Amino acid sequence: MSLQTPPLSSVTTTPHRYHDLTSYLPSKSSSGRSSPYSDVVRVRRKLCQVDQCTKRAKSGGLCIAHGGGRRCDVDGCVKSAKERGLCISHGGGKRCLGKGCNKSALLGGFCVHHGGGRRCGDGGCTKYALSGGFCIAHGGGKRCNFYACPKSAVSGGYCVAHGGGPRCAAAGCMKGAVTGGLCIKHGGGKKCLQTACRKNARTKGYCFTHLKAMETLVDDHEDEGDDGGVVEL
Numbered sequence: 001m002s003l004q005t006p007p008l009s010s011v012t013t014t015p016h017r018y019h020d021l022t023s024y025l026p027s028k029s030s031s032g033r034s035s036p037y038s039d040v041v042r043v044r045r046k047l048c049q050v051d052q053c054t055k056r057a058k059s060g061g062l063c064i065a066h067g068g069g070r071r072c073d074v075d076g077c078v079k080s081a082k083e084r085g086l087c088i089s090h091g092g093g094k095r096c097l098g099k100g101c102n103k104s105a106l107l108g109g110f111c112v113h114h115g116g117g118r119r120c121g122d123g124g125c126t127k128y129a130l131s132g133g134f135c136i137a138h139g140g141g142k143r144c145n146f147y148a149c150p151k152s153a154v155s156g157g158y159c160v161a162h163g164g165g166p167r168c169a170a171a172g173c174m175k176g177a178v179t180g181g182l183c184i185k186h187g188g189g190k191k192c193l194q195t196a197c198r199k200n201a202r203t204k205g206y207c208f209t210h211l212k213a214m215e216t217l218v219d220d221h222e223d224e225g226d227d228g229g230v231v232e233l
Contacts, residue, residue, distance in 0.1 A: 048063035055063035062068030064080045072087035079087035086092030088104045096103045096111035103111035110116030112128045120127045120135040127135035134140030136152045144151045144159035151159035158164035160176035168183035175183035182188035192207035199207035
């Protein structure tokens with residue numbers, strides 16, 4: 001999930017906030033001798049100026065999440081810069097060790113596709129773990145904010161059914177967009193593999209009508225002792 005920096009006008013800031021870290025070290029060692037570290041060690045860390053934020057401030061008096069620190073050098077990108085002045089999406093940070101792979105490296109030095117990062121805590125699941133230690137299918141990641149909805153949240157804190165994610169570009173349509181910026185009803189999503197068919201694909205790449213027709217033809221050929229050649233609809 002990409003980091004979206006909130007506009008400064010939407011947050012309340014308070015200048016000169018500090019977190020006082022005080023550690024009291026033992027004045028004597030186990031041998032009874034005075035310790036050279038008997039004095040109080042006091043460290044002051046400057047905090048983010050956004051009210052109630054306890055993260056450490058970077059440049060500009062804000063934490064990374066609220067816009068502090070160096071930004072990506074790519075024009076129009078507001079994400080935090082990593083190595084080489086670029087964010088992770090634009091090539092900053094460590095890259096995957098997989099041969100020819102330029103994706104961002106996670107735990108273990110590899111991207112998700114090549115086995116990097118934490119795996120889902122559900123027994124036998126090899127998907128990438130999100131917050132909570134589980135993949136989305138097994139309850140990991142953020143949940144929809146709608147009351148009693150267990151689905152995964154997308155943009156806006158809601159699932160697609162409750163208004164999260166991009167909406168269909170067709171005039172007056174509020175359904176969730178799939179591919180091409182359109183919902184399934186208005187032409188979004190994968191199409192049937194059958195030539196000239198514009199219906200949406202269901203199982204095995206075919207629409208329901210052509211899938212049933214293909215299965216019927218296969219059954220007929222098997223009953224007739226066919227040699228298993230290609231079945232054309």
